[in-house]
Each structure stands twice: as structure tokens, then as C-alpha cells.
Amino acid sequence: MTEAALPLFIREPTGPLQRCRVKQVIILAATFTAGFACGFSAANPKLSTPTASSLWLPRPCGPDDATTTSTESPKLEITPHAWHASSSLPHSTTSTHSTTRAKMGSTSTTLPSSETIIVKVFAGGNGRLGNNIGQLLHGLAFARRIHADKVQLVASGGQLPQVMELKDLSLDLPDAGTLRGVIPKECNEAAQAARMNKEPNTYASGFWTTRCSGVPGSEYHDLAFQYIWPLLKSEVKECVEKPDDAAEKRLTVHLRGQDLWNMGEFDQVAKKPINMSAGAHHWLWNNPPCTMYEKIIQEDGYSDVLVVTSQDRRHACVSWFEELPRRTGLKVNVTFQTSSLAEDFCALVKSRNMVVSFSTLSNAAAVLSKNLKRIYVRNFAQNSMLNCQLWPTVSIMQYYMPSTEQHHEPYNNTYAGVIEWFQTYNVSLIARRTSCK
Structure with missing residues (x-):
């Protein structure tokens, strides 16, 4: 078989546009493989809006690719938490409210916006009582650390109703002042996974594996008394x-x-x-x-x-x-x-x-x-x-x-x-x- 007869994904790319298309095939294959391998876990929150979940797809190849001289492969940033139904992989947008993409290992990321920052925590649909309380606390810790304005606890099922009153679950957080919208490095990964595509000031997740790292037990204890204890029956x-x-x-x-x-x-x-x-x-x-x-x-x-x-x-x-x-x-x-x-x-x-x-x-x-x-x-x-x-x-x-x-x-x-x-x-x-x- 001649090289010309070989499928695209095993031929050596000979030009910039062809190299770009090969990169697209690789990225799409990796993305959809990650999605199908991890996308249907028991921890997935079920969202009703079709825009709540998306995959980051490579942009179409264009003239810029035909003239570029760079041979560096694109870096596909897939976080371990990308399988949550409310999460998305890094994406680009022209929205005036878009954030700077959080980079792993950076000190912090700032969300420049005057709109209300909302964190939605999905709990109760999967797992049992201990898991669901953990989801609420992980979500609250995330909201506090990114200096959000409001937390909405979407907790209507599972075992939570046996110990909690699930009526008004919209919580206002204290005014964050000048720190509002600053995402610390320990929450960068969770912010990437939970960020909503078309609501850039909203983060939504089951907050199970998607959470800020290194939160001390004393902080969870404080959050439990401030926000969970009042919900107990x-x-x-x-x-x-x-x-x-x-x-x-x-x-x-x-x-x-x-x-x-x-x-x-x-x-x-x-x-x-x-x-x-x-x-x-x-x-x-x-x-x-x-x-x-x-x-x-x-x-x-x-x-x-x-x-x-x-x-x-x-x-x-x-x-x-x-x-x-x-x-x-x-x-x-x-x-x-x-x-x-x-x-x-x-x-x-x-x-x-x-x-x-x-x-x-x-x-x-x-x-x-x-x-x-x-x-x-x-x-x-x-x-x-x-x-x-x-x-x-x-x-x-x-x-x-x-x-x-x-x-x-x-x-x-x-x-x-x-x-x-x-x-x-x-x-x-x-x-x-x-x-x-």
C-alpha cells in the first residue's frame, strides 16, 4: 500500500492544513474517549438544561493554519473531573463575561465581572446521606474560596429529606469585597470542571471529586454549622x-x-x-x-x-x-x-x-x-x-x-x-x- 492510500490518521502529515486536521482527529478522539469512559458515573448530577454540559472541540482549520510555521502540538487540557454533567473542558468564547482560563499551578485566576457569581451544588440524586452532605460541604467550600455571592443547593432526593428540610436552599454568602471573583490555585481545577458555558458567572457540579484541594476539616466544620445545621429537621x-x-x-x-x-x-x-x-x-x-x-x-x-x-x-x-x-x-x-x-x-x-x-x-x-x-x-x-x-x-x-x-x-x-x-x-x-x- 502506498503512503497516499493510507488513512489520514496514520499518514505522515505533509502540510500545515493537513497537520491541523490530524491534530483535530487526535483531540476529538481523546475528548470523546474521555467522555464515554467517564461521563456516565454514579456521581453525575442530572441537569435539565441542554447547555449544562459540553465538550471543548478544536476550532476549524483556517488560513492561519496554512501560514503558521509552528510544529508544536496543541495541549489538550482534560482535568480528572471533566466527566461531571455540569462541567466542561476548557473552551474559548467571545462573551464579554468570560473568564481567564485557570491554569494548573498558577496562584489564582480573577473573574472580572460585575454580575452575581452563583455556585449550584447538586446533591441527593446519587449516593447516600454521607456522600450528599459531603457534596454540599465541598460545594460550599468552593463557593467561599472563589468568593461567590450565592449558593443554590439543588438537593431534592436521595436520603437528605430524612434528616433535612429541603425548602429554601438559596444561600447568600457574605460580601467578598475586592476579592470577589478571585479563584485560588487550590480551586482552579474545580472551577474549570464546574464552569458553565453560557453562564460564565455560574459554576455547577455535584462537587464530589470536583472540589478545592486541601480544605481543612476545621473549615468544613465551620461551614457545617453555618449552613448545614440550620437545614436539619x-x-x-x-x-x-x-x-x-x-x-x-x-x-x-x-x-x-x-x-x-x-x-x-x-x-x-x-x-x-x-x-x-x-x-x-x-x-x-x-x-x-x-x-x-x-x-x-x-x-x-x-x-x-x-x-x-x-x-x-x-x-x-x-x-x-x-x-x-x-x-x-x-x-x-x-x-x-x-x-x-x-x-x-x-x-x-x-x-x-x-x-x-x-x-x-x-x-x-x-x-x-x-x-x-x-x-x-x-x-x-x-x-x-x-x-x-x-x-x-x-x-x-x-x-x-x-x-x-x-x-x-x-x-x-x-x-x-x-x-x-x-x-x-x-x-x-x-x-x-x-x-x-
Whole structure:
């Protein structure tokens, strides 16, 4: 086959216009591949307007390309967050309200506009309560840091209505003054992904993976009290604020069940037994083994333990806790709570001493807590609002063990193997860190 007979995308480009067209093919292929590979994830907010989502397409080849002498390939800027339905890849526009495109690694980007800057946060359509609260807080942190004027919380579904009043969700932020419209570098990537094409003063996203980087837990805590706490239903607030004299000496443990234990994400009752030979959910290896709870109880002298878990009670540590006093001889009273979501969330929020699981539910409860004094953690949940930078009234105890998701020998990666690991892991291999990481 002669070179002239070869398809365009494998022939050596011979002229400026041909090189431009080859670049277009490459960019379009990369763009649509990224879109189809990532565009239909569970985190996608569903927007009703057709202009809410777009792909950045290369401009048509023209005379300028025929005369250019540059051979440098165009840089296709695809951020890891480009799959959100509300996001778009970098684009060019002649709008008088357009922003300067945020560049990764730059100090900040300024949005020169006199119009109201709005951030729309989509939450409730996907994920469960902890995820949805996380979306609201990530969006609020983004809005605060880009000095927006207004936040609209589009939160009408999922589990949020079980704990929140979802009526007026339009929030006015304090006047940002001369800093209005300045996008700090830690929010550049999120701003690119959330920026609306035809509404350049509006940012819209599910704000799950699309968020500002490095936001301290203390800031999420502040935002939670300022904006999320007022949305809680009155009965949830009353439950949280009800006096509890025994809370000071009680250890509250959250055991994540349901989706990690061979159930559907929203299933309340197991439809079939656990297949013990099936591959275990990989996040289970990031949760605390049962013996970590034993270490905490012994070292910090707790005599009262409240275990909050889902109604399926499938977590391997449920049966382990039931046998704890008899097996260890510890004088400890263990109580289980498997109530409604609102009641369980209340129990977590009002706790003074809490062991959080690899779950955004207990992480969100900790951020919303007025009473929390101690947080015990092995690993922070993925996309968590908790991190090592917490508010001054709480202390954090983090635990280390050599067993990980990738290396957990001699335990195999089945449900039988992970249950054995949870219940028998050598407590002497678990150490409290001297500093949080």
C-alpha cells in the first residue's frame, strides 16, 4: 500500500492544513474517549438544561493554519473531573463575561465581572446521606474560596429529606469585597470542571471529586454549622441536643454495613446470604478490624460502648462485639443501635467519643457534631470532610497497621478471608500514631 492510500490518521502529515486536521482527529478522539469512559458515573448530577454540559472541540482549520510555521502540538487540557454533567473542558468564547482560563499551578485566576457569581451544588440524586452532605460541604467550600455571592443547593432526593428540610436552599454568602471573583490555585481545577458555558458567572457540579484541594476539616466544620445545621429537621436537632449524661464515658462505634457486605447500596434487608468464596469489597481492608476497637477500649478505659450499624447487621464485628465481654473478660456494656437513618445519624452526631469507619456517614456526623471530643480513625473515608486539620475542641487518634488493601497476607481476598481478618487480626500489630497522617 502506498503512503497516499493510507488513512489520514496514520499518514505522515505533509502540510500545515493537513497537520491541523490530524491534530483535530487526535483531540476529538481523546475528548470523546474521555467522555464515554467517564461521563456516565454514579456521581453525575442530572441537569435539565441542554447547555449544562459540553465538550471543548478544536476550532476549524483556517488560513492561519496554512501560514503558521509552528510544529508544536496543541495541549489538550482534560482535568480528572471533566466527566461531571455540569462541567466542561476548557473552551474559548467571545462573551464579554468570560473568564481567564485557570491554569494548573498558577496562584489564582480573577473573574472580572460585575454580575452575581452563583455556585449550584447538586446533591441527593446519587449516593447516600454521607456522600450528599459531603457534596454540599465541598460545594460550599468552593463557593467561599472563589468568593461567590450565592449558593443554590439543588438537593431534592436521595436520603437528605430524612434528616433535612429541603425548602429554601438559596444561600447568600457574605460580601467578598475586592476579592470577589478571585479563584485560588487550590480551586482552579474545580472551577474549570464546574464552569458553565453560557453562564460564565455560574459554576455547577455535584462537587464530589470536583472540589478545592486541601480544605481543612476545621473549615468544613465551620461551614457545617453555618449552613448545614440550620437545614436539619427540628426532630433531628432535638435528638442531638437532648442531654445525655453518660455520653462522656461512652465510646460510639460506627460499623458500615449494606453495600460493603454483599448487599445493594440501598437495601435494608439482605436478599441472600453472603457468598463467602466471593471477592470481598476492597474498601473493607481500609476499615478498622474488630481488634482495633478492643485496643481502644482497653487503652482508654471505656466501660460503655454503643455500636451503630445498619439493620442487616452483617458487619463481621457485630458478632465479635456480642462475644466481647465473655471472650476478653472486659467489664464493658455493649449496646447495638439499628434504627432509622435519622435516629442513627443523631446517635453519631451527638457522640463525644467516636470511632469512624471508612464511610462518609460517620465522617459527616463528626463534622456536624457540637459535642465531639475524640475521633478515633484508621483511614479517612474517600472524599471525606475529615482530615488531620481539625477544629481545636476535638482531638484525633489515628491507628496504623501493616495490613492494607493491597497486602493482607495471610488472609485471602474473599469474604471468608476478610471476616477472619476482622475478627482475629493480631492486636499487637496495631499502633496508635504519634501524629496524624
